[in-house]
Amino acid sequence: xxxxxxxxxxxxxxxxxxxxxxxxxxxxxxxxxxxxxxxxxxxxxxxxxxxxxxxxxxxxxxxxxxxxxxx
Numbered sequence: 244x245x246x247x248x249x250x251x252x253x254x255x256x257x258x259x260x261x262x263x264x265x266x267x268x269x270x271x272x273x274x275x276x277x278x279x280x281x282x283x284x285x286x287x288x289x290x291x292x293x294x295x296x297x298x299x300x301x302x303x304x305x306x307x308x309x310x311x312x313x314x
Contacts, residue, residue: 246263255296255300257296259294271287273299277299283303
């Protein structure tokens, strides 16, 4: 799944909706990709509440009990 986003413009503070121009269906696809990549299922109600990449990182770290992203 390619969202056509320049990876150099993505940071942990990027907003899915405003900075990356993703919509609800894009986030649902992202949740599926995360499930396949990290073997972690994100419930629909959780992914739709996530506004920034940092929200997703926090969720994954909480699920895995380890740090995923280093600044």
